Amino acid sequence: MNCPDAYNGQSSRPTPPGPLSTDQLSSMCHWRRVRNTYNQCSHVYDLDDEMIRCDDLYCKFSSSHPSTCVPPSCTTTCWQYRQFPQQFNRFIDSVCPACTQQSQGR
Ligand SMILES: [Zn+2]
Ligand SMILES: [Zn+2]
Numbered sequence: 001m002n003c004p005d006a007y008n009g010q011s012s013r014p015t016p017p018g019p020l021s022t023d024q025l026s027s028m029c030h031w032r033r034v035r036n037t038y039n040q041c042s043h044v045y046d047l048d049d050e051m052i053r054c055d056d057l058y059c060k061f062s063s064s065h066p067s068t069c070v071p072p073s074c075t076t077t078c079w080q081y082r083q084f085p086q087q088f089n090r091f092i093d094s095v096c097p098a099c100t101q102q103s104q105g106r
């Protein structure tokens with residue numbers, strides 16, 4: 001007689017840690033670029049790029065990066081460049097500030 005339960009008793013197996021790379025990358029220093037699109041007048045505004053900083057010890061741009069860590073060793077242990085900018089497109093269901101002012105006649 002086989003007891004099937006003996007084979008299915010592993011429901012509480014620990015979840016393996018997922019691959020870190022993607023998460024890590026997105027949390028590194030990078031520029032954030034926001035573009036506002038106003039639906040009602042279809043004007044597009046690009047906001048100033050915003051520097052997103054991480055606090056990673058091994059990131060050259062981080063505030064936690066030790067000042068004693070300098071090239072050439074730094075170049076082998078630490079991130080030397082920022083990640084690709086992230087582009088955010090925001091769609092705002094109104095007219096843009098300029099058009100708002102115009103319509104107010106001031
Ligand atoms: Zn960083
Ligand atoms: Zn370094």
Ligand SMILES: [Zn+2]
Binds near residue numbers: 096099
């Ligand atoms: Zn407008």
